[in-house]
Amino acid sequence: MLDPNPHKRITVNEILNDPWFRKGYREIEYPVDNEFDFKNSGGDMDESSFLNAFDIISYSSGFDLSNLFSNNGIRVTCEMFISAESPERIIEKIEEVAKDEGMRVTKNEKGIRLQGSFVMMVEINRLTEELVVVEVKRRGLGRDIWKEKFKPQLNALIYQSERQVRR
Amino acid sequence: MVQCLDGVKHLLSALVNCCDSEIYKQPGGLENPEALARETVFSVSEIEALYELFKKISSAVIDDGLINKEEFQLALFKTNKKESLFADRVFDLFDKKHNGILDFEEFARALSVFHPNAPIDDKIEFSFQLYDLKQQGFIERQEVKQMVVATLAESGMNLSDDVIESIIDKTFEEADTKHDGKIDKEEWRNLVMRHPSLLKNMTLQYLKDITTTFPSFVFHSQVDDT
Secondary structure, eight states: OOOSOTTTSOOHHHHHHOHHHHTTOOOOOOTHHHHTSOOOOOOOOSGGGSOOHHHHHHTOGGGOGGGGGOOSSOOEEEEEEEESSOHHHHHHHHHHHHHHTTOEEEEETTEEEEESSSEEEEEEEEOSSSOEEEEEEEEOSSSOHIIIIIHHHHGGGBOOOSSOOOO | OHHHHHHHHHHHHHHHHHHHHHHTTSTTOOSOHHHHHHHSSOOHHHHHHHHHHHHHHHTSSSOSSOEEHHHHHHHHHSOTTOOOHHHHHHHHHHOTTOSSEEOHHHHHHHHHTTSTTSOHHHHHHHHHHHHOTTOSSEEEHHHHHHHHHHHHHHTTOOOOHHHHHHHHHHHHHHHOTTOSSEEEHHHHHHHHHHOGGGGGGGOOGGGGGHHHHSTTHHHHOOSOOO
8 A cells, every 4th residue: 555656556446345454344325325316116106106195294394304414514405396297297307407407317217316516316206196296305505406497497397286275 | 661551541531531520410411321222222332423413402592401392493494483293293202201301311212213223113103103193092084184284285285175185085095994084003004014115204324324423422432442
């Protein structure tokens, strides 16, 4: 490791794989990154995979204790809306805006992940035959590009119900 | 020479312990991390790191070593202006002594259930109690509706009453296998086994790496480095 010749010096990769280094080594995975992974889904669209009432309830931010741990002000913000559009259409629209912003895009049938100056994860779950719930999670400092660039483009897709709820 | 160093070390640790005991005299102070570690899923280091988090949260409004409802809301929402049915429920469940404040023991014991290694039965139990708003031992349809409506309002989502009713209908059809209009603990457990994602809020990955998020616990550690 102390070899002054950079060509003969051990590389970081070699260090990481060396048995001496690995003894007792614990790889630290920043847990926040798990939130931005695609979750495995059956992919089937039958009724039992529709969100049920408790799924909706568990979206509540009051139940999400992970914000107790946001140490340095880099919080994960979560926003949701309902849409009568198909998941494909919604993902398409988001991808359009993302490409304009020069962000890197990864997607599957249920969601899309964007990486650029911030990370954003969108997951879409079916609520009823007609409606889906779109969950938008983002993490990053600085301007809220979601609010500035994405939201205006997606407003047309948001479902507005005709009648208010009877309490 | 070595004995001399040892002597200095003992002197220093005595000094440090002397100062530290002042901190731990506060109410809810970390008197016995080993005992808490034994009774929870946490290791002693994790308890100490958790205590750092606790100190941060509990000193936000009143620096008394205890978390009151306002400090809890502040920690969750970064604002004390947000009223939340759910945060209230969570706070009440944490507050085993029912005195309106959380001491470190209540905090640690409750969070232990959210650890990835905690037994799933504990998570099922906690979530059932969370949703059982009136604490009658079963979850009623009306309670479910109340929570659904509150969640939708909170997140600015809009659904007609008909749609909400039909979603709850379908949920109860699946969950209420005894057809008595309520979901009891057993029915809840069966539902959750079929839909594990319902417990997603009951596991906080952050707890697994809390010693890295709050490394300053080593300065106050009472435990030997083994």
